[in-house]
Amino acid sequence: MxxxxxxxxxxxxxxxxxxxxxxxxxxxxxxxxxxxxxxxxxxxxxxxxxxxxxxxxxxxxxxxxxxxxxxxxxxxxxxxxxxxxxxxxxxxxxxxxxxxxxxxxxxxxxxxxxxxxxxxxxxxxxxxxxxxxxxxxxxxxxxxxxxxxxxxxxxxxxxxxxxxxxxxxxxxxxxxGIRFPEGRYPYEDFVFTARMLAASPRxxxxxxxxxxxxxRRSADRLSISLDRADVGNWRARTEANQAAYEILLNAGEKQLARAVHAKFLDHELRMYTRELELRTPEYRSAWWDLTRAYLSTFDAADFTVNPAAPGRLVARVILACPTPTDLPRLKELAARPARLLPPYTRDGEGTPVWSAELPQVTLEHFLGRAAHLLPAAVDAELRPRARGTRLRLRLHELYGRMAEAGPTSLDVEFVHREEGRVGLSRTAALVADRYGDSWSAQTPVDLSALGAGVWDLRLTLRFRDGTSREVSAHALGGPGLLRRSAIPDLRHGVLLVQPYRTHAGALGLRTASGWRGMTEVVSRRLRRLLH
Structure with missing residues (x-):
């Protein structure tokens, strides 16, 4: 050129x-x-x-x-x-x-x-x-x-x-004639991109x-993709997806059209499901109705291809129940990586099912899937202590598949959310509990070495055959487990530490070092309360 x-x-x-x-x-x-x-x-x-x-x-x-x-x-x-x-x-x-x-x-x-x-x-x-x-x-x-x-x-x-x-x-x-929809049309990119792909370019x-x-999440006027608090945003998103699907299908690109549905199940549906518990009952009811109506237009093959995929399982639960149900478990399943929390129910014939209330949502595909591809569930508990902080982890059994694969250890990392650096890295051995339905591990956490920041907990589950799976940890709640603590520290004088639960239910950690850091945290909290 x-x-x-x-x-x-x-x-x-x-x-x-x-x-x-x-x-x-x-x-x-x-x-x-x-x-x-x-x-x-x-x-x-x-x-x-x-x-x-x-x-x-x-x-x-x-x-x-x-x-x-x-x-x-x-x-x-x-x-x-x-x-x-x-x-x-x-x-x-x-x-x-x-x-x-x-x-x-x-x-x-x-x-x-x-x-x-x-x-x-x-x-x-x-x-x-x-x-x-x-x-x-x-x-x-x-x-x-x-x-x-x-x-x-x-x-x-x-x-x-x-x-x-x-x-x-x-x-x-x-x-x-590849153009955008005119006027107010949220997610106009979806339609434009579908028209572009339908024209079959190199x-x-x-x-x-x-x-x-x-x-800019703190902007006075949020972008369309961030402003999801109104159910109209979800309606616009489903309509744009449907338009993209029809454009590709009418152009004879059935494979691409089905890929639009697959993207919706894996991306949009999981993203909005993670946020459902944050919304009002009125929003949740309207969202559920809209989602069921949209999913009912999908072909059966959209759910049967790779039925173990988390988005497809979320969709099957929504279609099976006319009103919002099991939101905490759906939120965890929609997380990345996905977590399927107990109870692990079977029907009268021993087939794994979503729950006793929804036995028609079967999970038999888990039985033939490699363990390192399953939505393993790990609970995490972090209790800051002046004399030593420990992270306690518990891996749940999943229809016998975890025991069959033989979990051996968990690699533990605390990653700085803004900078992406690893502040702490450990490997914790997993030990089978007495009843064989879970495995436990624990590791010390040097809060002083972490320093100030917001930290994400990342885990890698390792099996005896050498395979592994990235997993995220479900934050255990309850009195005293997710509260702010001031910990004396030789390096910083004092550390303000708060384990917390993310929108997807995972364990995160906020830390502020020194008296100045504590003052900034308290000031931000007061500003939020005043506004």
């Missing part, structure tokens, strides 16, 4: 985002001479975003500003405006609160031209702000350069519903990071 040939239009959309839109535009312009133009579409902002863009355009001839006269209520219409206005052979999309990392456009354009494809896609990372912690999006797709002659050869593509980490040939989008995947998705 000649670096001096300007071949890419970057479409930036924004509404009332004066605080961030300039950074987004500058990150696009900074991509260099490959960018012919940045098309900034202001969706009738009221906070001065339009004037800010106009001021930037006065000193930058590559910046073209489009002012919508009526707010669209969504992201689709302004992006469609950008498609119409783009003059370069290729285009890509950028949201006003995100940025393109250096070299993103060059990497995508180089691969698109080298392989003569209609779509080039790269890795997107979710950057949590203000911590800066980065989490790759659909990392499995972007481990190495890959040329895909048609999307049906890689059904996993349906899992990457983002439109922003991709470079498209402009004439390909226009020729096939696609190249590259491992380079090409998009930084900023996640």
């Amino acid at each position: 000649n670096p001096h040939q300007a071949k890419v239009s970057v479409v930036v959309i924004g509404y009332d985002d004066a605080a961030h839109v300039a950074d987004a535009v500058r990150s696009a312009l900074a991509q260099g001479p490959a960018v012919r133009e940045v098309v900034a579409v202001d969706d009738c902002s009221t906070d001065g975003s339009g004037a800010l863009l106009d001021a930037l355009a006065e000193g930058e001839p590559r910046l073209k500003v489009i002012h919508r006269t009526v707010n669209s209520g969504g992201c689709g219409s302004p992006r469609n405006d950008g498609i119409d206005a783009a003059s370069a052979p290729y285009l890509m999309f950028l949201d006003s609160d995100d940025v393109l990392p250096p070299g993103a456009v060059d990497a995508l354009l180089r691969s698109a031209e080298e392989h003569d494809v209609q779509v080039a896609a790269g890795l997107c990372v979710r950057r949590e702000l203000p911590s800066g912690r980065e989490v790759p999006w659909e990392r499995a797709l972007y481990t190495r350069p890959t040329l895909i002659s048609r999307p049906s050869r890689r059904p996993r593509l349906t899992h990457d519903t983002l439109c922003v980490n991709k470079l498209y040939r402009t004439d390909f989008l226009r020729e096939h 696609i190249v995947l590259i491992p380079e990071t090409v998009y930084i998705w900023h996640v």
Whole structure:
């Protein structure tokens, strides 16, 4: 590629985002001479975003500003405006609160031209702000350069519903009428991506990071994907999934359509199920009804292929019961990694079932599945003590499969949530309990060495045949088990320690070191109470 040939239009959309839109535009312009133009579409902002863009355009001839006269209520219409206005052979999309990392456009354009494809896609990372912690999006797709002659050869593509980490040939989008839904249409990416895949383009995947998705959970106005407190968000998500399914099915791409359903069961259904206990009874009832109605449109094969998958089991329980049921167990099953908590019930013929109340939800597929693939359940208890803190763990039997596999030990790690570093690493031997229905392990936890932060507990269960499984730990509750403690410490003077239960029911740990750290924790708590 000649670096001096300007071949890419970057479409930036924004509404009332004066605080961030300039950074987004500058990150696009900074991509260099490959960018012919940045098309900034202001969706009738009221906070001065339009004037800010106009001021930037006065000193930058590559910046073209489009002012919508009526707010669209969504992201689709302004992006469609950008498609119409783009003059370069290729285009890509950028949201006003995100940025393109250096070299993103060059990497995508180089691969698109080298392989003569209609779509080039790269890795997107979710950057949590203000911590800066980065989490790759659909990392499995972007481990190495890959040329895909048609999307049906890689059904996993349906899992990457983002439109922003991709470079498209402009004439390909226009020729096939690939556009976003107009107006307010949450999850418009789902529909656009389905239309793109239905057109059967050649696609190249590259491992380079090409998009930084900023996640601001404390923002006054949450993004659509984070604002899940209203059941309307779930309704919109199911409708967008259904639209994507129908687009692919009508295009003759049945395998991709079924992959949309598989993605829904493994991703969306599990994510929202983990949060159900946080919602009001009215929300839970409405969510349950919507979910049952949507799942009833699925084919039987959507549940029978890999029936041991956690999302499929969650779906079968929901379909079997007309009202919300067993939410604590469903939440744990929907966790990552999944945990199936006791009781482990059998019907009158000895077949494993979900519960005595739902014997029609059978679990016989567990009996033929390798133990290291099963949703093993581990309980965890951490009691901070001045004279030594110990982590106690208990692995439950699962229809005889754990004993058959012979669990030997648990690798224990406390991982800093924001920094991703391992603060403590141990291996704890598992010892069978008297009655043979569980195994126990314990290990010391050096709280002083951990220091301040929020820590996730990660476990690896090892079996005697050398196989292993990553497991997460169910946080035991009850009086005194999940409370804040001040522990004297020679290194820090004092440590403020609190084991806690995450939204998915797992054990986590918060620590603050020194008197200053304690003061900050108390101040944050007071601010939350006052607000």
